[in-house]
Amino acid sequence: TARNLFLLPGDGIGPEAMGEVRKIIAYMNEAMNAGFVTDEGLVGGSAYDAHGAAISEGDMQKALAADAVLFGAVGGPKWDSVPYEVRPEAGLLRLRKDLQLFANLRPAICYPALASASSLKPELVEGLDILIIRELTGGVYFGEPKEIIDLGNGQKRGIDTQVYDTYEIERIAGVAFEMARTRQNRVCSMEKRNVMKSGVLWNQVVTETHKAKYSDVQLEHMLADAGGMQLVRQPKQFDVIVTDNLFGDMLSDVAAMLTGSLGMLPSASLGAPDGKTGKRKALYEPVHGSAPDIAGKGVANPIAMIASFAMCLRYSFNLVKEADDLEKAIANVLDKGIRTGDIMADGCRQVGTVEMGDAILAEFKAL
Amino acid sequence: TARNLFLLPGDGIGPEAMGEVRKIIAYMNEAMNAGFVTDEGLVGGSAYDAHGAAISEGDMQKALAADAVLFGAVGGPKWDSVPYEVRPEAGLLRLRKDLQLFANLRPAICYPALASASSLKPELVEGLDILIIRELTGGVYFGEPKEIIDLGNGQKRGIDTQVYDTYEIERIAGVAFEMARTRQNRVCSMEKRNVMKSGVLWNQVVTETHKAKYSDVQLEHMLADAGGMQLVRQPKQFDVIVTDNLFGDMLSDVAAMLTGSLGMLPSASLGAPDGKTGKRKALYEPVHGSAPDIAGKGVANPIAMIASFAMCLRYSFNLVKEADDLEKAIANVLDKGIRTGDIMADGCRQVGTVEMGDAILAEFKAL
Ligand SMILES: CC(C)[C@H](C(=O)O)[C@@H](O)C(=O)O
Ligand SMILES: CC(C)[C@H](C(=O)O)[C@@H](O)C(=O)O
Numbered sequence: 001t002a003r004n005l006f007l008l009p010g011d012g013i014g015p016e017a018m019g020e021v022r023k024i025i026a027y028m029n030e031a032m033n034a035g036f037v038t039d040e041g042l043v044g045g046s047a048y049d050a051h052g053a054a055i056s057e058g059d060m061q062k063a064l065a066a067d068a069v070l071f072g073a074v075g076g077p078k079w080d081s082v083p084y085e086v087r088p089e090a091g092l093l094r095l096r097k098d099l100q101l102f103a104n105l106r107p108a109i110c111y112p113a114l115a116s117a118s119s120l121k122p123e124l125v126e127g128l129d130i131l132i133i134r135e136l137t138g139g140v141y142f143g144e145p146k147e148i149i150d151l152g153n154g155q156k157r158g159i160d161t162q163v164y165d166t167y168e169i170e171r172i173a174g175v176a177f178e179m180a181r182t183r184q185n186r187v188c189s190m191e192k193r194n195v196m197k198s199g200v201l202w203n204q205v206v207t208e209t210h211k212a213k214y215s216d217v218q219l220e221h222m223l224a225d226a227g228g229m230q231l232v233r234q235p236k237q238f239d240v241i242v243t244d245n246l247f248g249d250m251l252s253d254v255a256a257m258l259t260g261s262l263g264m265l266p267s268a269s270l271g272a273p274d275g276k277t278g279k280r281k282a283l284y285e286p287v288h289g290s291a292p293d294i295a296g297k298g299v300a301n302p303i304a305m306i307a308s309f310a311m312c313l314r315y316s317f318n319l320v321k322e323a324d325d326l327e328k329a330i331a332n333v334l335d336k337g338i339r340t341g342d343i344m345a346d347g348c349r350q351v352g353t354v355e356m357g358d359a360i361l362a363e364f365k366a367l
Numbered sequence: 368t369a370r371n372l373f374l375l376p377g378d379g380i381g382p383e384a385m386g387e388v389r390k391i392i393a394y395m396n397e398a399m400n401a402g403f404v405t406d407e408g409l410v411g412g413s414a415y416d417a418h419g420a421a422i423s424e425g426d427m428q429k430a431l432a433a434d435a436v437l438f439g440a441v442g443g444p445k446w447d448s449v450p451y452e453v454r455p456e457a458g459l460l461r462l463r464k465d466l467q468l469f470a471n472l473r474p475a476i477c478y479p480a481l482a483s484a485s486s487l488k489p490e491l492v493e494g495l496d497i498l499i500i501r502e503l504t505g506g507v508y509f510g511e512p513k514e515i516i517d518l519g520n521g522q523k524r525g526i527d528t529q530v531y532d533t534y535e536i537e538r539i540a541g542v543a544f545e546m547a548r549t550r551q552n553r554v555c556s557m558e559k560r561n562v563m564k565s566g567v568l569w570n571q572v573v574t575e576t577h578k579a580k581y582s583d584v585q586l587e588h589m590l591a592d593a594g595g596m597q598l599v600r601q602p603k604q605f606d607v608i609v610t611d612n613l614f615g616d617m618l619s620d621v622a623a624m625l626t627g628s629l630g631m632l633p634s635a636s637l638g639a640p641d642g643k644t645g646k647r648k649a650l651y652e653p654v655h656g657s658a659p660d661i662a663g664k665g666v667a668n669p670i671a672m673i674a675s676f677a678m679c680l681r682y683s684f685n686l687v688k689e690a691d692d693l694e695k696a697i698a699n700v701l702d703k704g705i706r707t708g709d710i711m712a713d714g715c716r717q718v719g720t721v722e723m724g725d726a727i728l729a730e731f732k733a734l
Contacts, residue, residue, distance in 0.1 A: 087561065146564050154533065155533045155534060157533075158531045158532075158566070158567065158568030159528065164524070164525045165518070194442075195456065195508055196527045197451075228595070228620050229621065253596045254595045254596065254599055
């Protein structure tokens with residue numbers, strides 16, 4: 001049976017990075033009979049240029065129908081002053097919301113070959129392996145009212161609303177506990193219960209979910225500001241971190257930066273398993289942005305995009321061996337000292353996007 | 368004329384740290400004729416134990432009447448399950464709100480003697496000197512509705528509201544630009560305008576305030592998540608950062624941790640200048656918390672509290688020379704290798720709270 005992938009390369013370096021994934025897909029179809037069928041659409045600024053929206057209805061339908069969406073990156077100075085409703089990010093936010101991708105998995109892994117690239121002392125990040133589970137369809141990102149009101153007299157009021165319901169917290173906590181069981185079995189939940197009522201509820205529901213179904217997992221609670229501190233101070237104390245949409249945005253970016261390899265970090269955004277088929281809607285996306293300053297120059301690091309495809313193999317198609325091999329191929333290439341500009345180091349060989357993709361594919365073939 | 372100080376030592380290590388400031392106040396009264404008159408109250412858990420509220424009405428009146436409030440720290444496991452309305456933090460939040468202390472100044476300074484204590488590579492933090500200006504009386508901390516609703520069927524809804532009005536953004540931006548002029552003349556404003564309407568308004572108002580009155584200052588805008596990353600990656604790129612209440616909470620804690628000396632960082636929370644007298648209401652507070660684990664043992668680092676008093680001398684009483692001297696005294700003591708346990712390093716001499724306070728006072732006298 002066909003495996004349907006919908007590709008949304010987006011803006012900036014998105015298309016270049018996606019090009020390297022395409023080669024791996026083609027190879028897997030040819031040599032492994034993987035049966036991937038790909039279609040492609042527009043998202044972000046490129047969608048806006050083509051039809052005045054950050055993603056078209058047609059492409060939304062395709063995304064909804066696909067087994068998995070591969071997403072590049074969106075945004076750039078060209079679209080800095082388009083109306084708020086059609087800004088590039090709106091395409092990504094709509095995909096998350098309409099596909100109900102409530103669980104965002106962001107591994108922060110420090111590749112041994114890159115430990116020295118971190119701004120932290122190497123001994124603090126060597127072997128780092130954190131999984132941040134960020135709630136992705138709730139909170140202040142989507143709560144209403146969300147508006148700017150004109151109060152007269154030159155005064156305006158900007159309003160956003162943070163909203164969390166019990167079931168939303170329960171299901172994301174469930175994902176975190178399940179994931180923890182496949183790892184070191186430890187979850188740290190972060191909120192600001194000392195200031196936010198949604199934080200009070202978050203804390204209660206995580207505690208109850210733990211008690212009811214996951215009491216074998218070790219659970220800790222931390223205030224989100226202290227959590228940010230501890231990530232910088234002693235990142236290896238964490239295994240799985242579960243947190244809300246906005247804190248997850250901040251904390252996962254801090255965690256990503258600790259690894260010294262932002263250009264290498266993937267993410268997966270998953271929906272609930274379908275009642276009948278058990279399949280989850282899913283979108284895979286590098287953590288880095290569109291990097292307009294280096295777009296089109298053939299120098300972007302495609303590793304985060306390729307690693308996102310590895311997550312896709314694992315979570316959407318249960319191709320665990322292939323996922324492991326692809327991740328191993330990336331590590332091997334790094335061990336050989338092959339580097340794009342963003343992770344270049346003394347004694348290494350600097351290559352461009354295509355050469356990096358080729359090197360990883362060659363390793364993948366050889367495994 | 369008398370200089371009225373209201374002391375709120377609070378919980379945990381707060382009272383111990385405050386004790387060391389008292390000695391400095393006594394010395395300044397005696398030797399410098401400083402004319403400080405002090406009164407003292409309860410806040411946080413200790414206020415709750417005494418009269419069932421996180422701060423009493425009487426103490427609120429005294430805080431409102433004082434020239435400056437010196438605040439220690441609040442909270443501890445003892446009060447983890449008191450009702451939300453009377454939790455220890457409520458005392459601090461009420462002080463901020465009722466005294467209208469909208470401008471929170473958090474310097475993140477890396478003392479040369481402590482650069483190696485940072486989890487970041489020393490070359491990235493040596494000489495670090497960032498000033499974070501956090502809006503402190505608005506945003507999601509105080510916006511309404513803020514509640515947990517029972518939806519029935521075992522479902523609850525937690526709601527918090529982020530609200531910012533034009534005038535609130537304008538006045539905090541003004542503080543940031545004014546401060547920048549006394550420093551490197553650069554301001555970086557952080558929000559999430561790509562997701563939050565309050566962020567859109569924040570960005571607009573900061574831009575307009577800059578254009579109208581502070582175009583001599585260099586202004587940059589950064590998304591708050593990227594800002595968190597950049598703080599970890601290259602902290603010395605920043606001079607003054609201005610941001611909202613919640614982002615400020617997160618970002619200032621990350622910045623504090625970069626310095627490797629959380630136990631040393633002060634903060635000042637200021638109101639608007641009074642129309643007649645020009646005086647600002649003010650509260651001075653160490654960035655660290657109540658550290659219940661080491662409370663009462665005589666080992667807490669009093670430097671953050673003493674440095675907060677130095678900010679008080681500067682901002683509330685315009686005693687600039689005395690403030691400079693007190694800061695110099697702290698640096699000198701560190702240079703001599705005298706350390707509390709939290710900042711202990713090879714070859715240094717470890718001392719307790721009182722000895723550290725004595726050493727700083729001795730240096731201060733000698734300057
Ligand atoms: C692009 C933006 C809307 C997005 C977010 O804030 O979620 C990004 O920062 C992310 O973390 O995926
Ligand atoms: C104690 C708490 C309410 C407070 C805050 O969140 O503002 C603290 O974290 C701070 O940064 O001063």
